[in-house]
Amino acid sequence: MPAVAGSSSASLYMASQQKRGAPPQQARPLPVIDLGRLSMGTASRALAVQDIALACRERGCFEVVNHGISKSCMQGALEAASEFFKLSAEQKEEFASDDIRQPIRYDTSSRDGISMSRSFLKHYANPLDDWIKLWPTQPPTYREKMGEYAVKMQGVSMQLMEAIMQGLGLGPLYLQEKLEGGMQFMALNSYLQSSAKTIDKIGLAPHSDCGFLTILLQSSPGLEVMHHDDDAWTPVPAIPGALHVHVGDHLEVLSNGRLKSLVHRAVLNPNEPRISVASIHGLWIDEVVHCAEELVDENHPAMYRASSFQDFLNFLPANMNKYKRFVESLRIDKP
Ligand SMILES: O=C(O)CCC(=O)C(=O)O
Numbered sequence: 360m361p362a363v364a365g366s367s368s369a370s371l372y373m374a375s376q377q378k379r380g381a382p383p384q385q386a387r388p389l390p391v392i393d394l395g396r397l398s399m400g401t402a403s404r405a406l407a408v409q410d411i412a413l414a415c416r417e418r419g420c421f422e423v424v425n426h427g428i429s430k431s432c433m434q435g436a437l438e439a440a441s442e443f444f445k446l447s448a449e450q451k452e453e454f455a456s457d458d459i460r461q462p463i464r465y466d467t468s469s470r471d472g473i474s475m476s477r478s479f480l481k482h483y484a485n486p487l488d489d490w491i492k493l494w495p496t497q498p499p500t501y502r503e504k505m506g507e508y509a510v511k512m513q514g515v516s517m518q519l520m521e522a523i524m525q526g527l528g529l530g531p532l533y534l535q536e537k538l539e540g541g542m543q544f545m546a547l548n549s550y551l552q553s554s555a556k557t558i559d560k561i562g563l564a565p566h567s568d569c570g571f572l573t574i575l576l577q578s579s580p581g582l583e584v585m586h587h588d589d590d591a592w593t594p595v596p597a598i599p600g601a602l603h604v605h606v607g608d609h610l611e612v613l614s615n616g617r618l619k620s621l622v623h624r625a626v627l628n629p630n631e632p633r634i635s636v637a638s639i640h641g642l643w644i645d646e647v648v649h650c651a652e653e654l655v656d657e658n659h660p661a662m663y664r665a666s667s668f669q670d671f672l673n674f675l676p677a678n679m680n681k682y683k684r685f686v687e688s689l690r691i692d693k694p
């Protein structure tokens with residue numbers, strides 16, 4: 360049975376602690392991409408591809424609207440997750456494991472000693488028929504609602520990857536087959552509401568995700584991002600109907616550093632408990648990701664070692680508390 364991992368690479372907690380003291384910078388609004396433009400004719404598509412390329416390059420993330428996913432489907436995923444977390448401890452513990460290679464896994468902290476206010480359920484999702492039989496049967500609508508959402512996210516990720524590959528000059532069909540049969544794993548996160556007594560407001564420590572891209576749905580604000588040219592945390596608003604998208608470690612590698620994976624964290628919401636559903640997309644577990652040959656030349660030597668998701672799994676346990684990200688471990692030092 361192939362493995363499933365934690366969604367995230369190693370923690371950057373120390374860095375974030377230092378940066379907390381930094382003076383706040385002027386918040387720049389996050390780019391909002393109208394995804395409908397990708398299928399509105401050549402000229403509109405070209406502009407949308409350009410906008411996505413710019414957002415990925417400069418910010419490492421963007422929000423998408425007009426993506427064709429109904430509000431009821433998105434709401435269904437949040438409800439299924441929320442109802443799962445409301446089950447008794449005994450019911451949830453059926454899935455409990457601290458083995459990151461389990462294909463489905465429930466846990467109550469991310470084992471970094473920081474994220475004590477979070478519980479999560481992670482499982483694979485693509486192809487759905489292979490994995491759905493391992494998913495919870497409680498709440499009774501879990502498989503139907505999460506399954507519908509998962510399939511839609513796989514579709515959105517394919518549209519986005521085509522645009523991103525095109526924006527990188529690799530052509531929209533680059534790696535298409537491997538991405539279609541690639542990995543999708545879902546991380547459902549449940550965070551306690553913070554109270555005046557909560558000392559640490561961090562729900563999930565700073566990290567970047569391993570895949571090519573992550574599509575994230577949040578029930579209320581709490582996600583914060585740090586753009587690679589920034590020294591401050593930018594809160595991601597929970598725009599009704601929008602999905603948040605960010606670049607992962609393996610897209611940084613594929614693009615030979617033209618795109619950078621996005622460091623992000625979750626803070627506890629003071630007004631309500633919070634649910635997020637992250638859908639992480641990449642190549643299949645043993646499939647090796649290397650810098651695209653087309654993006655390597657004399658002036659741009661390969662900056663990263665090739666690696667697979669399996670390598671990420673091997674990296675994670677020993678580096679969980681070392682404040683190092685997987686992508687950093689892949690950097691080839693300049694001569
Ligand atoms: O809860 C959030 O907003 C972030 C979740 C996340 O980063 C993850 O599951 O990898």
Ligand SMILES: [Fe+2]
Pocket residue numbers: 366367566567568573623637
């Ligand atoms: Fe993440």
